[in-house]
Each structure stands twice: as structure tokens, then as C-alpha cells.
Amino acid sequence: MTIAVCPGSYDPVTLGHLDVFRRARAVADQVVVLVAHNAAKRPLLSVETRVELIRAAVADLDGVRVQATSGLLAETLRELRADLVVKGIRGGADFDAELPMALMNRHLSGVETVFVPGDPALAHVASSLVKDVARHGGPIDDLVPPGVADAVRAALTAGETR
Secondary structure, X not given: OOEEXXXXXXXXXXXXXXXXXXXXXXXXXXXXXXXXXXXXXXXXOOHHHHHHHHHHHOOOOXXXXXXXXXXXXXXXXXXXXXXXXXXXXXXXXXXXXXXXXXXXXXXXXXXXXXXXXXXXXXXXXXXXXXXXXXXXXXXXXXXXXXXXXXXXXXXXXXXXXX
């Protein structure tokens, strides 16, 4: 059985991410969407909320599960007995950012990373841009799975009252 891991912060999950999960499932028997806490980022949504939103978004995909992690990806890959890491890339900047991580993960775990070119129709969709559009009152419903836009808007509203 082939196990693929799709790690990311997913703050928030987008339609581009879902595209990568579906395509990973096409080449692996099981896909684990791994929601990571990135200490270098200040997330809008809690890890728990991100896990819930992704679970709802992939509910129709057999063989896909979602879990959180806070440790080193290489350790989680060993624990899961993962065969590969699948990462979506939209262009050169994504590749430049992801390549060193892929090489380090291979060094530490022996697990290869496969880069999946993003759907060109979604190449403009990034979690950071989705949050920025939402912060300015713009529409994001067509960029994210159902329920995510409401969660983003609620988190932004809650943040304004803190």
C-alpha cells in the first residue's frame, strides 16, 4: 500500500490544495493531509479549525485522512510509514521555496518529495492572498471549499475585537 503525505499549514485550505489532495490520491492508496504548525507564521485559524475544515472538504475522498502535527516532518513520515511527500507548486517561487525542504526531508527520512504542478486555473490562489482579500472585505467563497470563507471571516472579526 502506497502512503502519500501532503504537509502544509493550510491557513486556510484552498481549492488549489484540494486539487493536490485529489491528484495525490490518484497515485497513492492512502493520502494523509498533515496540518502543521509553522512557527515562522502567525496563523489566522487554529490547527484544530484547519483540521476540521479540511476533513469536511475531503469527506467525499476515500483513502484521504487528515491529522495535525507539531513535530519534525521527517519523524512523522517515519511514524506513518510514508512512501512519498506530495507538494503542489504554482511556479518557480514555490519550487525555490520547496526544494530545500524536500532535500532536507529526504536527507532525514529517505522519503522523496514529488512536486505536482498546480492547476493553471488556480495558480493565483494562495492562502496568504485569500486572507488578504478577506481582510479587505473581498469575496473568497470561490477560492476555498464550502465553510472555509465563513471561518476566515469569523476569525478576522474575532481578531478585530481582541
